[in-house]
Structures are given as structure tokens and as C-alpha cells.
Amino acid sequence: MPTKTSHRVIDQGLRDEVYVSLVRSLYADPRTLIVGSSGTVLAAFVTGFMTGHPAFYGCAFVLLALALVRAADVAQFRVAAKQIRDPREATRWEIRYTVFSSIYVFVLGLWSFLTFALQASPPVQLLAFSMTLANMIGVAGRNYGSRMLVMTQLSFAGVPLLAGLTLGGNSHYAIVACVLAPFLLSFKTIADKLRATLTTAVVSAKHERLLAARLEAALDNMAHGLCMFDQNGMLSLVNRRLPAIVGLPAGLAEPGRRIGRFLVRCRRAGLIGSTQLRSLVLAARLALRDHSEARLTTTLASGRILELTFRASGATGTVVVIEDITEQRQQEDTIRQLALYDPLTSLPNRSLLKAHLQSLIGEAGKSFAILFIDLDHFKKINDTLGHPCGDALLVEVARRLTALLDGASLIARLGGDEFVVVIPDVTDRARLEAITARVSASLLQPYEIEGNAIVSSASMGIAISPDDGRDPDIVIRNADLALYDAKSSGRACARFYDSSMIEVARARRIVELDLREALAQDQFELFYQPIVAIGTGRITSCEALLRWRHPERGIVAPGDFIGIAEEVGLITQIGCVVLDKACREAMLWPDSVSVAVNISAIHFRGDAIIEDVAGALGRSGLDGSRLVIELTESALMQDDAQALSILVRLREMGVRISLDDFGTGYSSLSYLQSFPLQKIKIDRSFVSGRRETQKDQTLLVGIARLCKELGLTVVAEGVETAEQLDNLAKMGAIDEVQGYLLARPQPTPLVRDLITAFAARSLTAKVERLPLRRGLR
Numbered sequence: 001m002p003t004k005t006s007h008r009v010i011d012q013g014l015r016d017e018v019y020v021s022l023v024r025s026l027y028a029d030p031r032t033l034i035v036g037s038s039g040t041v042l043a044a045f046v047t048g049f050m051t052g053h054p055a056f057y058g059c060a061f062v063l064l065a066l067a068l069v070r071a072a073d074v075a076q077f078r079v080a081a082k083q084i085r086d087p088r089e090a091t092r093w094e095i096r097y098t099v100f101s102s103i104y105v106f107v108l109g110l111w112s113f114l115t116f117a118l119q120a121s122p123p124v125q126l127l128a129f130s131m132t133l134a135n136m137i138g139v140a141g142r143n144y145g146s147r148m149l150v151m152t153q154l155s156f157a158g159v160p161l162l163a164g165l166t167l168g169g170n171s172h173y174a175i176v177a178c179v180l181a182p183f184l185l186s187f188k189t190i191a192d193k194l195r196a197t198l199t200t201a202v203v204s205a206k207h208e209r210l211l212a213a214r215l216e217a218a219l220d221n222m223a224h225g226l227c228m229f230d231q232n233g234m235l236s237l238v239n240r241r242l243p244a245i246v247g248l249p250a251g252l253a254e255p256g257r258r259i260g261r262f263l264v265r266c267r268r269a270g271l272i273g274s275t276q277l278r279s280l281v282l283a284a285r286l287a288l289r290d291h292s293e294a295r296l297t298t299t300l301a302s303g304r305i306l307e308l309t310f311r312a313s314g315a316t317g318t319v320v321v322i323e324d325i326t327e328q329r330q331q332e333d334t335i336r337q338l339a340l341y342d343p344l345t346s347l348p349n350r351s352l353l354k355a356h357l358q359s360l361i362g363e364a365g366k367s368f369a370i371l372f373i374d375l376d377h378f379k380k381i382n383d384t385l386g387h388p389c390g391d392a393l394l395v396e397v398a399r400r401l402t403a404l405l406d407g408a409s410l411i412a413r414l415g416g417d418e419f420v421v422v423i424p425d426v427t428d429r430a431r432l433e434a435i436t437a438r439v440s441a442s443l444l445q446p447y448e449i450e451g452n453a454i455v456s457s458a459s460m461g462i463a464i465s466p467d468d469g470r471d472p473d474i475v476i477r478n479a480d481l482a483l484y485d486a487k488s489s490g491r492a493c494a495r496f497y498d499s500s501m502i503e504v505a506r507a508r509r510i511v512e513l514d515l516r517e518a519l520a521q522d523q524f525e526l527f528y529q530p531i532v533a534i535g536t537g538r539i540t541s542c543e544a545l546l547r548w549r550h551p552e553r554g555i556v557a558p559g560d561f562i563g564i565a566e567e568v569g570l571i572t573q574i575g576c577v578v579l580d581k582a583c584r585e586a587m588l589w590p591d592s593v594s595v596a597v598n599i600s601a602i603h604f605r606g607d608a609i610i611e612d613v614a615g616a617l618g619r620s621g622l623d624g625s626r627l628v629i630e631l632t633e634s635a636l637m638q639d640d641a642q643a644l645s646i647l648v649r650l651r652e653m654g655v656r657i658s659l660d661d662f663g664t665g666y667s668s669l670s671y672l673q674s675f676p677l678q679k680i681k682i683d684r685s686f687v688s689g690r691r692e693t694q695k696d697q698t699l700l701v702g703i704a705r706l707c708k709e710l711g712l713t714v715v716a717e718g719v720e721t722a723e724q725l726d727n728l729a730k731m732g733a734i735d736e737v738q739g740y741l742l743a744r745p746q747p748t749p750l751v752r753d754l755i756t757a758f759a760a761r762s763l764t765a766k767v768e769r770l771p772l773r774r775g776l777r
């Protein structure tokens with residue numbers, strides 16, 4: 001909005017401009033001046049000739065001289081005219097003009113006065129009178145621009161003329177003078193009116209120019225293209241942006257062209273196709289007909305996307321605003337892509353999967369199956385080979401799934417290594433089994449990623465809608481439960497959902513909540529089971545075995561909750577509790593007895609295992625050499641370097657490492673060499689008779705001997721019978737034994753008595769003391 005000051009500036013500027021224009025108008029038409037003064041000078045000479053009076057000749061010569069001076073003045077003005085902008089400059093010219101013309105008209109008036117005063121003949125008088133009058137009319141017609149000029153001229157010519165008429169002695173002439181006086185005055189009014197009209201015209205022309213300039217600036221600086229066409233479909237306005245936006249060749253869009261022609265030319269220029277042409281013409285017609293607003297999006301051959309808004313109003317015609325929405329559309333597409341697709345594999349994400357399921361469920365009677373796929377041990381691959389490798393594997397899995405399944409199936413990635421396949425119209429179990437078998441086989445093919453050959457299996461859970469749920473979330477959850485079941489059943493297999501899985505899941509959830517409560521309420525306690533040296537019969541150490549004193553379920557064995565604690569991320573906290581309690585308890589035992597603590601692979605590979613162990617030792621005051629940490633192979637399998645560095649640091653604290661359940665997992669003998677281990681515990685399946693084939697026994701003997709040779713202490717666990725103990729003793733390679741035969745795991749106060757009792761007797765004697773064997777479980 002313009003301020004008052006800017007208004008004032010414009011007003012002053014405008015006034016100056018009008019004034020300059022008015023001054024210019026004085027000099028505007030030299031022809032009338034030339035014709036008028038030639039006639040007048042000639043008439044003056046004629047009066048001199050007719051009367052022979054020198055006064056008239058004198059007037060004629062003076063008028064001639066003045067006419068020449070005025071002509072010269074006009075000529076000078078025309079030369080200088082272009083530079084005259086300044087009102088002061090204009091005033092100088094106005095004064096010059098006024099002075100010359102006033103003298104000129106005064107001489108005219110004098111001439112007329114003389115014809116009357118000298119009583120010349122009536123024709124002479126008439127000639128001078130009419131010439132003077134004609135000049136005065138000219139004043140109003142030509143010199144109206146200057147009020148000063150009009151006034152001086154009217155008075156300089158009028159006063160002598162009227163004086164001549166009245167003083168000439170002719171009473172009739174006196175009457176003429178009376179009539180003439182108001183007539184002469186009316187010249188002034190006429191001149192004033194003309195001046196006012198000119199002023200208004202100049203002011204409005206100036207205003208229009210200003211408005212037009214502003215409008216043009218606004219239109220040309222718009223981000224959008226704009227054009228207008230009138231009722232006859234004729235382009236009346238096109239802004240500068242329009243040809244640029246549309247990519248029009250120069251000269252195609254110009255005011256005065258027909259809009260229809262213009263569009264046809266656009267099509268010929270290859271900017272739009274025929275269909276677009278039709279819809280544009282239709283939109284234009286509709287807007288024109290209904291005086292309504294029509295909006296249309298069109299894609300040019302160049303790929304740019306334009307949005308056209310046709311807005312018609314009766315008076316001004318139709319305004320078309322053209323906006324280039326290409327970038328906006330691209331951004332929208334990117335946002336949609338990000339919102340609905342997984343950026344790594346470009347597969348639909350959970351949101352899109354849900355929307356797809358919703359639409360399938362919406363189609364009444366449509367059935368479909370969901371295949372929930374999870375790669376087995378993906379985390380291990382990610383940890384060992386690095387995330388870029390893991391990502392490449394996921395991309396390859398996505399590629400294989402896409403190649404394997406037909407277009408009707410939707411494949412989504414839910415995050416991590418979880419994929420979901422939606423197979424429409426299939427409920428037949430046999431067909432689904434065939435599909436899952438193909439998926440499994442395809443995913444089982446070795447992957448070649450960054451030079452690594454990777455073999456990975458997949459577990460799958462299958463849920464079928466509508467039987468297994470009519471809500472996307474429920475069907476996905478049920479497939480997930482079936483997947484969990486597949487994982488629990490040893491992985492690399494597929495399971496169909498059945499309703500009992502919900503119960504399992506619910507129970508798991510309850511256990512999770514209870515475990516948190518157990519930590520808060522200190523419901524965990526440790527039982528201890530002695531490990532006895534086969535040669536001396538002395539207790540070398542006791543293994544701490546976790547028990548959960550549940551307020552309702554009583555004592556819960558670790559097998560029932562350790563797995564869940566690992567899954568829900570509570571195992572590290574539990575491990576710390578165990579370390580603390582075990583170290584404190586061991587402080588109450590003789591120095592010769594160590595304590596063995598089971599540490600989960602997850603805890604072992606976490607960030608804080610060293611601090612946790614050091615903390616427990618520090619708080620209890622137990623010497624590191626009296627702590628044995630039992631690890632299963634899974635703790636050592638993943639990243640050799642990381643595992644090795646942890647083992648080395650534990651060793652530096654004096655802590656010994658015992659490899660638990662040896663013989664059950666991969667049982668790579670390479671562990672024995674590559675890691676600083678002090679003990680191995682041969683799994684009880686070798687001792688208990690579950691593997692009592694000759695081959696197993698031979699293997700057991702072989703491993704035990706090998707370990708002994710490597711300097712490791714060999715422990716046999718799960719010794720339940722005297723016969724087993726006998727066999728182990730005969731083998732010669734076993735250093736220590738553990739099992740129900742010797743003692744069951746004991747709660748804290750009892751284990752201390754047990755240690756004392758063991759110190760007093762020989763091993764055989766102990767074995768024969770049955771009450772001890774029964775112990776407490």
C-alpha cells in the first residue's frame with residue numbers, strides 16, 4: 001500500500017508534469033501562429049495602404065518584426081523542447097512567450113485603437129477590429145495553457161480595442177464596446193475550461209501509465225504464467241513468464257491471437273498432445289460459458305507438469321493462471337515413496353502392506369495368505385561381515401523374492417530381515433506349502449556378496465485370511481506368531497498359524513512382565529552344584545545355577561525363562577545379579593573353591609561384560625582367579641577378534657573361561673586353539689548314555705585326550721551313576737566331574753556344609769553317602 005508521502009511525491013511530480021505539458025501546449029502549433037500573424041501583418045499593411053497614414057505602416061512593421069521574433073522563439077523552443085522537464089525551465093519559456101505575445105497583442109490593440117481614434121474609414125476600422133478579435137479568439141484556443149498569458153493578452157489587446165470603440169466618438173461603436181466587453185471576458189472562461197480539461201487528461205493519462213507499469217511489473221514478476229482472453233476468445237494479455245513456463249517459441253503467444261489458434265499451434269509445436277488440446281479447449285469453453293473456475297493438470301511433451309486455472313468474469317474475459325507443479329509433484333512422489341516404500345529394497349513398507357491388506361479385506365469374500373519370512377541368523381551375518389554386507393544381502397533377498405513370485409503377490413519389507421509376502425486367492429495348504437518350499441529353496445541358494453559366500457536359511461510363518469483374521473494387524477501378528485514357532489522349532493522351516501500360538505505368545509508376554517518384576521523384587525537366587533576333582537575327590541569349584549522364586553509358580557528352572565530373558569533384553573541385567581551374588585557367596589567358601597558362573601552369549605558380547613565382571617569382583621572382594629565363566633560356543637562363534645579381546649581382558653583379571661556343553665554345537669576344535677580357554681565341559685549327553693554308541697564314546701575319549709594335551713582342564717557333567725563315574729575315571733583324560741551322583745544343585749546355606757563335608761572324605765565314600773546325592777534340586 002503506498003504511503004502518504006509517496007502520494008505527495010507523486011502529486012507534486014504530477015503537478016509539475018501537467019504544468020510542463022501546459023507550457024508545451026503554448027508552443028505546440030506554430031502553423032496557427034504563422035498563418036495568424038501573416039494575415040494580421042498583411043491586414044496592417046493594407047490599412048496603411050488604404051489610409052496612407054504612417055501610424056498604420058508603423059503598426060504593420062512592428063507586428064511583422066514581432067511575428068518574426070515569435071517565430072524565432074518558437075523555433076528555439078522546438079530545439080530545446082526535449083530537455084524541458086523541469087518546471088523552472090518551463091516557467092522561463094512561459095514568461096518569454098507571454099512577453100512577446102503580450103507586446104504583439106498590445107500592438108494589435110493599439111492598431112485597432114488608432115483606426116477608431118484617427119477616424120479611419122469603416123472598412124479600415126473593420127479590418128483592424130476583426131483582425132484583433134480573431135487574434136483574441138486564437139488566444140483562448142491556443143494559449144489557454146497559461147492563465148498569465150490569457151489574462152495579459154486579453155487585457156493588452158482588449159483595453160485599447162474597447163477604448164478605441166468608446167472614445168472614437170461614434171455612439172454605435174460605444175454600444176458595440178459594451179456588448180464586446182463580456183464577450184471578451186468569456187474568452188477567459190473558455191480558456192480556463194480548456195486548461196482544466198487538458199489538466200485532467202494529462203493526470204489520467206499519467207495515472208493510467210503508472211497503473212499499466214505496475215500491473216506489467218507485477219505480471220512479469222509472477223512465478224506463474226498468466227494470460228487473459230476476451231469473450232471472443234482473443235488473447236488480450238500474456239505475461240512474460242508464460243512462454244518460459246510452457247516452453248513456447250517466441251511470438252506464439254501474443255495479445256491479439258485467438259486462444260483456439262494458439263492452442264492448436266502449441267500442439268503443432270509438439271508441446272501438447274491432441275487429448276490435452278481437447279481438454280484445454282473444453283476447460284476454456286466451460287469457463288467462458290459458465291463464468292466459473294476450471295482447473296486442469298496437464299503434462300507437456302517435455303515432461304513438465306502444469307496446472308491451469310481458468311477463471312472467467314464477464315467484464316474482463318477469462319484469466320488463465322499456469323503453474324509449473326513439476327517439482328511439487330516430484331516432492332510429493334518422493335514423500336509418498338518414503339512414506340510407503342522401504343528405501344533400501346524399494347519394496348512396499350509396513351504402511352503400504354497394511355493399506356494393501358485393508359483393500360483385500362475390503363473386497364468381500366477375498367481370501368489371501370500371508371507369508372512372514374525372517375532370515376535365520378541374519379544378525380550374525382550383519383555383525384561379522386558388517387552392515388553394508390547385510391544390506392546387500394537384504395537387497396538380494398528382495399530381488400529373489402520378486403523374481404520368484406508373480407505380479408499378483410505383494411512383497412513388503414517390514415524392517416530388519418523381516419519380509420512379508422501377500423498371496424491373494426490362495427487358501428489351499430498344499431499350494432501354500434509348495435510356494436513356501438520354493439521360497440525357502442530360493443533363499444537357501446548361496447549368496448555372493450562382496451566376495452563373501454554366504455549361506456542363509458529362512459524361517460516362515462503363514463496365516464490365512466479370513467480364517468486367521470480379518471484385520472491386517474491381526475493377520476500379520478498371527479503370521480508372526482507362526483514364524484516365532486518356526487524359529488523355536490529349530491529355524492529353516494515354515495509353520496502355519498494355529499490358535500494355540502496365541503496362548504504361547506501370551507504366556508511369553510506374561511513371563512516378560514514377571515521377569516521385570518522379579519528383577520525389581522530380587523526374586524532370583526542361586527543354587528550351587530559342586531564340581532569335583534576325579535583324582536582327589538575335592539571340590540574345586542561350584543557352578544552357580546539360577547533359580548527364580550516365583551510368588552505363584554514356586555521355583556522356576558532357568559530353562560523356562562533364560563531364553564525369554566535373552567529375547568526381551570533382560571539377560572544382561574540378570575547376568576549382573578548372578579555375578580554379584582555368586583562372587584559374594586564364594587567369599588564365604590574356602591579359598592581353594594572357585595565359583596563358576598554361566599554367562600549368556602548376548603551378555604558376553606554386550607558392551608559392558610568387562611566392567612560387569614570387574615564390578616562384581618570389586619564389590620565382593622573375590623580374587624579373579626576364583627571366578628570361572630562358563631560360555632557356550634555361540635558366544636565365541638560370531639566375531640573372533642571381539643571375542644578374543646574380551647577373553648584376553650578377562651584372563652588379565654585372572655578369570656578362567658570354561659567352554660560349556662562342548663560337543664553339542666558346532667564343536668569346532670579350532671576354538672580350543674584360537675581362544676585362551678582353561679576348561680571344557682563335555683556335554684552331559686555324552687555321559688548320560690544318550691550317546692552311548694561306540695562312536696560317541698570314542699569321540700569323547702579323543703576330545704578329552706586332545707584337550708588335556710592342550711593343557712585344558714576337562715570336566716564331564718551330568719554324571720548320574722556310579723558306573724558312569726567309573727567309566728570316566730578309567731578313561732584317564734577326565735579331570736573333574738559334576739552331576740547328580742555327586743550332588744544336586746544346593747541352595748546357599750547347604751552348599752557351604754557340602755563343601756566342608758566333601759573336604760573330609762574320599763570320593764567313593766562320598767558317592768556312597770546317599771543322602772547327599774538326593775540333595776535339593
Ligand code: C2E
Pocket residue numbers: 529544545546557558559562575578597598599600630660661684717718719720738739740741745
Ligand atoms: P548348564 O550350564 O549345562 O548347567 C547344568 C545343568 O544341568 C543344570 O540345570 C543342572 O541342574 C543340570 N544337571 C547337573 N547335574 C545333572 C545330572 O546329573 N543330570 C541331569 N539331567 N542334569 C544335571 P539347570 O540348573 O536347570 O540349568 C539349565 C541351564 O540353564 C544351564 O545349563 C545353563 O545353560 C542355564 N543357566 C543356569 N543358570 C544360569 C545363569 O545364571 N545364567 C545363564 N545365562 N544361564 C544359566
Ligand code: CA
Pocket residue numbers: 543598630660
Ligand atoms: Ca554351565
Ligand code: CA
Pocket residue numbers: 660661681683684717
Ligand atoms: Ca553344561
